[in-house]
Amino acid sequence: MAVSFELIKQCSKTGARAGKLYTPHGVFETPIFMPVGTQATVKAMTPDELKAMGAGIILSNTYHLFLRPGHELVAEAGGLHGFMHWDRGILTDSGGFQVFSLGSLRKISEEGVAFRSHIDGSKQFLSPEKATEVQMALGADIIMAFDECVPYPAEYDYARQSTERTTRWAERCKRAHARKDQALFGIIQGGMYKELRTASVRDLVSLDFPGYAIGGLSVGEPKPLMYEMLEHTVPQLPARKPRYLMGVGTPDCLVEGVMYGIDMFDCVFPTRVARNGTAMTASGRLVVKNAEFARDFRPLDMDCDCYTCRNFSRAYIRHLLKSEEILGLRLTTIHNLHFLLRFMGKMRQAIMEDRFPAFRQEFWDKYQGH
Ligand SMILES: CO[C@@H]1O[C@H](CNc2nc3cc4c(=O)[nH]c(N)nc4cc3[nH]2)[C@@H](O)[C@H]1O
Numbered sequence: 556m557a558v559s560f561e562l563i564k565q566c567s568k569t570g571a572r573a574g575k576l577y578t579p580h581g582v583f584e585t586p587i588f589m590p591v592g593t594q595a596t597v598k599a600m601t602p603d604e605l606k607a608m609g610a611g612i613i614l615s616n617t618y619h620l621f622l623r624p625g626h627e628l629v630a631e632a633g634g635l636h637g638f639m640h641w642d643r644g645i646l647t648d649s650g651g652f653q654v655f656s657l658g659s660l661r662k663i664s665e666e667g668v669a670f671r672s673h674i675d676g677s678k679q680f681l682s683p684e685k686a687t688e689v690q691m692a693l694g695a696d697i698i699m700a701f702d703e704c705v706p707y708p709a710e711y712d713y714a715r716q717s718t719e720r721t722t723r724w725a726e727r728c729k730r731a732h733a734r735k736d737q738a739l740f741g742i743i744q745g746g747m748y749k750e751l752r753t754a755s756v757r758d759l760v761s762l763d764f765p766g767y768a769i770g771g772l773s774v775g776e777p778k779p780l781m782y783e784m785l786e787h788t789v790p791q792l793p794a795r796k797p798r799y800l801m802g803v804g805t806p807d808c809l810v811e812g813v814m815y816g817i818d819m820f821d822c823v824f825p826t827r828v829a830r831n832g833t834a835m836t837a838s839g840r841l842v843v844k845n846a847e848f849a850r851d852f853r854p855l856d857m858d859c860d861c862y863t864c865r866n867f868s869r870a871y872i873r874h875l876l877k878s879e880e881i882l883g884l885r886l887t888t889i890h891n892l893h894f895l896l897r898f899m900g901k902m903r904q905a906i907m908e909d910r911f912p913a914f915r916q917e918f919w920d921k922y923q924g925h
């Protein structure tokens with residue numbers, strides 16, 4: 556088995572659990588947050604810095620790398636691990652989501668999706684087989700089935716037909732996948748319709764994937780609706796296989812996702828907001844670019860021990876960001892990633908000590924939104 560999951564501790568009162576994910580590039584503790592490195596780099600970070608802060612698995616993206624520099628070139632460089640000099644875990648998203656969020660003039664059919672590249676407008680086509688071939692060439696440890704992320708909102712009938720096609724596509728990906736050192740995860744769809752979510756779980760679990768992602772969430776729906784879908788869907792997934800919630804990465808959603816039994820998360824949020832000068836802290840966000848911090852010589856987050864918070868002040872980081880100095884966005888990125896990775900470690904510790912409900916309550920008492 557390329558990737559396997561060991562359930563270490565189940566919370567006695569909620570769906571939260573602590574586990575271990577065994578991959579060809581290492582063993583990683585779950586719940587885990589996976590920094591996003593869309594174009595084969597986690598923006599502004601070196602691999603050594605990512606290692607130093609404890610990142611275990613990072614994401615890259617089929618859609619982007621297929622368009623540039625091309626999967627064949629990455630394969631010549633020894634796959635993504637060789638190309639980006641990263642020897643820990645890599646997961647690639649299959650491109651379905653990005654075709655819809657980035658590509659233009661998309662035409663979806665049973666065969667696949669025709670679209671124009673957002674880079675040069677050239678005509679492109681991705682099918683389940685092509686997306687699987689690209690991911691085999693990129694060489695990630697975990698690859699995703701090619702799916703359509705049902706948009707929000709979506710009519711019941713559209714959600715049903717799209718989800719049924721995603722299941723047929725998942726079967727085609729499974730048939731096309733021919734790398735024993737890679738795990739292919741299925742992606743649950745179903746929109747915001749509980750019976751479609753159940754049908755998607757039933758159909759994909761019958762295809763027996765080594766892990767399952769929950770797709771079609773964090774797409775602009777109200778958070779309570781995302782939580783309702785998680786509460787309904789996650790318990791129906793096999794307990795001994797990893798569950799991956801795609802596109803989630805704010806502390807509130809991470810706590811709730813862990814509570815429902817999610818093991819893996821990814822999101823561009825922490826690195827994206829860092830680049831526009833927003834720091835994540837235990838009590839919410841701090842927009843360090845704001846004038847109020849011009850003479851504030853305290854660290855971003857008084858409770859943080861990251862390289863940024865040990866050495867630099869809000870005033871200095873604000874100055875760097877206002878002056879568009881590259882170090883500015885590097886320092887905020889270091890802090891945000893360190894903050895989230897440490898937050899996951901604290902949650903795992905609480906689960907191991909069977910005090911997750913108290914940890915969650917404490918979090919909500921302190922957290923002031925977003
Ligand atoms: C709300 O923030 C925006 O939304 C994205 C995060 N939310 C998200 N939901 C996703 C769903 C899927 C899916 O159903 N299938 C596949 N293959 N990949 C997915 C990737 C996803 N990412 C950020 O990029 C941000 O722009």
Ligand SMILES: [Zn+2]
Nearest residue numbers: 859861864890
């Ligand atoms: Zn910090």
